[in-house]
Amino acid sequence: MSAAAPPGLPAKMHALVRAFLAEPGAVHAAVAQFGAPAHLVFPQVFAENLERLRVELAARVAGFRICYAHKVNQSRAFVEVAQAAGVGIDVASAAELDSALGSGFAPGRIEVTGPKGEGLLARLVGSGVTINVDNVWELERIAALAGPGVRVPVLVRVSGFAGTPVSRFGVPVARLEAVVKVLVAERERIEFRGFAFHLDSGEPAERVRAVESCLMLTEQAYAAGLTPSVLDIGGGFRQVFTADAAAFDAYVHALRESLLGRGEPMTWGGNTFGFHLEDGAVHGTPVFHKYANIVDARTMLADLLDTGLEAHGGRTIARIAAENLLDIWLEPGKALVDHAGITVARVEFVKETADGSTLVNLDLSRDTVTPADQEVMVDPILVPAGMNPGADDGAVGVFLAGRLCLERDLITNHKVWLPRCPAPGDLIVFPNTGAYHMDLSAARASMHSVPPKLAVVQRSGTFTVCRDVDYRHEGA
Numbered sequence: 001m002s003a004a005a006p007p008g009l010p011a012k013m014h015a016l017v018r019a020f021l022a023e024p025g026a027v028h029a030a031v032a033q034f035g036a037p038a039h040l041v042f043p044q045v046f047a048e049n050l051e052r053l054r055v056e057l058a059a060r061v062a063g064f065r066i067c068y069a070h071k072v073n074q075s076r077a078f079v080e081v082a083q084a085a086g087v088g089i090d091v092a093s094a095a096e097l098d099s100a101l102g103s104g105f106a107p108g109r110i111e112v113t114g115p116k117g118e119g120l121l122a123r124l125v126g127s128g129v130t131i132n133v134d135n136v137w138e139l140e141r142i143a144a145l146a147g148p149g150v151r152v153p154v155l156v157r158v159s160g161f162a163g164t165p166v167s168r169f170g171v172p173v174a175r176l177e178a179v180v181k182v183l184v185a186e187r188e189r190i191e192f193r194g195f196a197f198h199l200d201s202g203e204p205a206e207r208v209r210a211v212e213s214c215l216m217l218t219e220q221a222y223a224a225g226l227t228p229s230v231l232d233i234g235g236g237f238r239q240v241f242t243a244d245a246a247a248f249d250a251y252v253h254a255l256r257e258s259l260l261g262r263g264e265p266m267t268w269g270g271n272t273f274g275f276h277l278e279d280g281a282v283h284g285t286p287v288f289h290k291y292a293n294i295v296d297a298r299t300m301l302a303d304l305l306d307t308g309l310e311a312h313g314g315r316t317i318a319r320i321a322a323e324n325l326l327d328i329w330l331e332p333g334k335a336l337v338d339h340a341g342i343t344v345a346r347v348e349f350v351k352e353t354a355d356g357s358t359l360v361n362l363d364l365s366r367d368t369v370t371p372a373d374q375e376v377m378v379d380p381i382l383v384p385a386g387m388n389p390g391a392d393d394g395a396v397g398v399f400l401a402g403r404l405c406l407e408r409d410l411i412t413n414h415k416v417w418l419p420r421c422p423a424p425g426d427l428i429v430f431p432n433t434g435a436y437h438m439d440l441s442a443a444r445a446s447m448h449s450v451p452p453k454l455a456v457v458q459r460s461g462t463f464t465v466c467r468d469v470d471y472r473h474e475g476a
């Protein structure tokens with residue numbers, strides 16, 4: 001990179017995805033056949049991510065279960081791969097349950113998390129799935145709904161750990177006594193498997209404290225005559241978006257400078273991304289901080305299992321679990337789909353605005369590629385139309401604009417440098433959109449239809465693309 005190189009946010013990408021994008025005409029052919037914009041998923045990358053976590057677990061604990069958190073992506077291909085790999089699945093709605101059953105998951109390998117109403121509970125009781133209970137009401141309803149001879153396997157989700165932000169989910173640690181009472185009273189109808197937690201936080205210390213609390217609760221449950229055999233540590237294992245941490249830091253530095261009026265403007269419409277300006281300085285943590293992460297999920301998981309706990313004579317979490325015959329369950333979502341999805345959009349036109357900014361207008365909207373409207377801090381990739389990319393007339397800083405007739409439909413509120421100014425018909429690829437980005441809020445505004453989802457597979461060096469709903473896993 002020369003000193004004059006523009007600020008950039010290079011994306012970490014899987015070699016398979018890179019090869020697909022580099023294959024002449026491949027991306028253009030896929031959207032010509034199935035339509036643009038489109039979401040593409042790469043089941044082989046998912047399978048690799050799964051295997052990585054499995055290896056870390058197998059090296060440390062005898063009993064474990066990975067439950068793929070389906071809500072991260074609606075893809076059929078990912079569910080098929082998880083099923084074929086023999087792992088579990090974590091579903092959070094009736095439709096996700098149907099999806100898991102449809103791909104061949106036996107009820108014994110299905111866990112249901114999230115908020116559940118009466119209708120879903122009635123369906124779950126007696127079905128053989130494990131219910132990850134959110135609150136005392138659920139527990140009491142399960143006991144009431146269980147007919148004679150039915151014993152419902154449950155985990156109890158706990159929250160409200162010391163030093164952890166309040167969560168809307170789970171039973172507060174301080175209220176566990178009431179739960180244990182119900183579990184003991186209803187043991188004929190409820191098979192208590194153990195305690196569970198799930199933290200959004202990437203902060204290792206928070207997860208360690210949650211494990212400590214759950215181990216303490218497990219002891220109390222034993223003392224009350226229950227026989228828990230599972231410790232469910234949830235998901236939240238992080239993704240790595242950036243290929244270059246130093247470049248990321250340099251970009252954010254330039255962005256902060258621009259907020260102070262130094263250098264080239266880098267934000268659209270006065271956006272400050274959660275920074276605030278005071279006394280001529282920029283303060284605060286940006287809303288996009290997760291894109292700076294460089295610790296991958298397998299490392300995060302290994303570090304957690306290798307953490308020694310003082311209250312247990314310094315023994316590691318893995319060892320404590322083994323000695324107490326506790327199986328470790330986890331529910332990774334984003335970690336399994338990391339680098340296993342991209343989103344492709346078409347350039348419609350390019351224009352200049354009154355402030356001199358260049359807007360590249362695409363055929364998708366902001367919420368088709370952003371998770372919960374967060375700014376995505378990863379550079380998109382320009383795939384020019386035709387074989388001849390034309391002359392590179394030098395990098396150009398642009399904002400990407402969406403197709404909705406709304407002022408706020410800017411796909412990037414931060415300036416993005418592309419190798420040259422795009423032309424109508426060029427494609428823009430958003431890397432690593434598999435986790436929440438592509439499915440959490442798929443836009444139907446202005447009566448646009450939801451983009452098709454396609455599965456890309458490489459066999460003997462050849463790529464094939466099919467509709468995701470048509471994907472069926474073939475033996476490796």
Ligand SMILES: *Cc1c(COP(=O)(O)O)cnc(C)c1O
Pocket residue numbers: 069071072090113114198200234235236237331332333334335
């Ligand atoms: C969403 C969710 C997960 C998956 O979270 P990731 O951060 O994607 O790993 C796991 N468990 C529960 C209960 C969830 O709600």
